[in-house]
Amino acid sequence: MTERRRDPTTGEWRMFASHRQDRTFLPTEEQCPLCPTRPGRPPTEIPLPAFDVVVFENRFPSLVAKPPDPDVVGSELYQVAPSYGANEVVVYSDDHHLELADMEVGKLARIVEVWADRYAALADRSDVDYVLIFENRGEAMGVTLHHPHGQIYAYPEVPARPLLELATATAHLEQGGTCVFCDVVARERADGVRVVAQNRSFLAFVPFAARYPYEVHVTAHRHAPSLLDLSDPERADLAALLKVVLSGFDRMFGFRLPYVMAMHQAPTADHRWLPVSHLHLEFLPPHRTATKLKYLAGSELGGGAYLNDTRPEATAAALRAAAAATPGKV
């Protein structure tokens, strides 16, 4: 059973994929399906003895190019749709232990190139309206494979969270004539108190109304709707700033900080969104201290109202100090 269903009380589409219950769960390093295939060993997902960056379709997908017919019959109240789209896995390197935070900037820049290529390729598909590049890192975020990797979901419609941003940005544009993300970047650069790090092209900051104590957004200074709008030097700047932010996270906490990363870019089917689409990456780490997690509970899940136990200006100062200690050039 692989299908999508619409919640009639919120209008949100949800994905269902019952075969995913059987997916590979925390295999040992010897059984890692994301490592290269070694001579004399059974093949992994990647039939190569070594590789730089590899992208392949998720073996346990919730969105596919040729979805089956839905399992249930829909109605006006209970709408059902086939699971058009794609789920891809981006294996960052053939090293089972090499995290984004520990890579050379040149290697990170190649991953940015791969993200841009996959965004372009999926955007070309007629069944894809939105491409979400993301990474779930750490067991606290539910990772089922330890080998560092990211994912890409190509949805057949703009999903709820980017859609809310686009709608809010549209209202802001209609009211004042400006892109809200451009305004936020300008304000953050002027204030400085929530800035974690920046370079010529990108700004890393703790949002003014952050949901998580150590939430960091990495936003293009100028109004670039997607990775495809970036010049080569801008892409290199993104890679360099990611290195600073991610190694700062780990240095400050003293361990590999778990997080969800999600990249918001322009919807791929409807170009009317371009004036309010502004490339940014959101890092959501669940830790509120080294030993305590922020849980989404009654107010967040039941109310949609986030409660943050820290001052964004205070957590930004701590992250800024950690980021400043990064070796190498930003």
Next chain:
Amino acid sequence: MTERRRDPTTGEWRMFASHRQDRTFLPTEEQCPLCPTRPGRPPTEIPLPAFDVVVFENRFPSLVAKPPDPDVVGSELYQVAPSYGANEVVVYSDDHHLELADMEVGKLARIVEVWADRYAALADRSDVDYVLIFENRGEAMGVTLHHPHGQIYAYPEVPARPLLELATATAHLEQGGTCVFCDVVARERADGVRVVAQNRSFLAFVPFAARYPYEVHVTAHRHAPSLLDLSDPERADLAALLKVVLSGFDRMFGFRLPYVMAMHQAPTADHRWLPVSHLHLEFLPPHRTATKLKYLAGSELGGGAYLNDTRPEATAAALRAAAAATPGKV
């Protein structure tokens, strides 16, 4: 620092309360602040040797009747507001181990009465627009005190999640002239395949587009906007059905199933929402199997698109069987 800030890119209001970092964290049973005060012992939060149900203000609140001035100066882009409202703790009983699932139905009915009383009292306050009654149960949901208790947040505006439901229900009403929750209840009772249990006044079912594998909604059959609209027999029916659902959860899994419970009722300041306000309780258990959790990660947090690895009709059948084995009358 206790204040509210608006996210300019989503329009959502978030709560900030930095003193909460120091709140009591998983004390031993001997140090439980929710137990009665025993002779010769230092006083707990409750200066009584025994009690039935007790409600008091959270010692580490994010919303209060007399909030301090915000810590930062707001602007049109970055809006700030005082944290008007209330955070209350509902201690279900003086027994440190007595969970809702294990109570007599008569005791559950008294808790329903307390919920109704607090909803009415908070609704009367001019600084309160919405009352959210909820429970976070289990360490998997971030509980910091084990003594069974619920919470009540009284917000100064309708928070994002209920607001989305109300807006969606308004569109449904304008289109077809009916309440979407009334339509859902009628459809679920007719279909039967997602029903977990029901009695004269309430229906428990796995939603058609459930976010969580074992998500259960308990919804009034008729269009009751809040607990205040229920007759005494209807309140007793709610208590009886809660007993069946919650003991079914624990029986099926063989342990105390963690969950977030959130009760959606009518906003308290604006009576124009009454035609689309329909009392329901949402139970969100994070388990997808006895040993594995459903994590909110890239697609959910970054995209707002939930992925469910189970068929709602299948999990409903399993829960229905467990609920049917509940001793006593439904």
